Amino acid sequence: MKTLTTFSSHDTRLAAKRLAKTLKPGTVIRLEGNLGSGKTTFIKGIAEGLGVSSAEEVTSPTFVLMHLYRGRVPVYHFDLYRLETEAELETLGFEEFLNDPSAICCIEWPEKAGDLIPANALTVHLEINGPEQRTLRITEGKKHAKGK
Template identity: 55%
Template sequence: MRKPAEILTASAEETIAFAKHFGQGLKPGSVFCLEGPLGSGKTTFVKGLAQGLGVDHSEQVKSPTFVLMHVYKSKTPLYHFDCYRLDSTEELENIGFGDFVNDPKAISCVEWAEKAKDLIPPHARHIHFEILDTTRRRIIIS
């Protein structure tokens, strides 16, 4: 078991900067379940991660709430899911979720991964976001 890492950020920019650095060191095939309340910084983190992966126009990374998934192209593609509005895991199965999160050449981030239940592969890592106050967040990576 990897020791959980805990980071405190004091602004969205700090979360982006941290995620960018984190993204630069990632191995393809990684899957991250992003958990935590609305507005805690999950999408902001993905934006930084996209920068770190060298995604073009990573400033356009936004919540895929209404489409379930975005694909961002880079040398290592980034699959960004948001399960907030998911009614059943069948919807994920229908878009080939299992194939995406098991793609050894890509990185996957899943917001509200709790709703994807047993479709989350066992090798997934969990990143938990906690709101401390309006601008401070605790990010725990396990």
């Protein structure tokens, strides 16, 4: 587990941008944290790090549940806050997106997807410490098999 503290949204974005450069396509990132903790801000940095030129347009996909950003590696951005049933995820083809080996998949409010998210997903937990201070805890998921 890696823990870091950021002191502005710019800091959080920069931390995400750095992390993005180390990610392998096919990675799923769960973003946990309260409203306004910085999940979307973090995804902006991920998109930026992956060469998405319109990273400024990264906003929570409130009505469509998912956005796609085209960078060197495509980024899927899900926000499940308004999800009412897991059945909606099936309609959306959620699992196909999760299993896309060529993309990075970022999920806000992953708790809503229950067991659908693979155990090897990376988890970023953001904690609000003050108006501009956040603690980020980055945890690697369980690996599927030995040596992978």
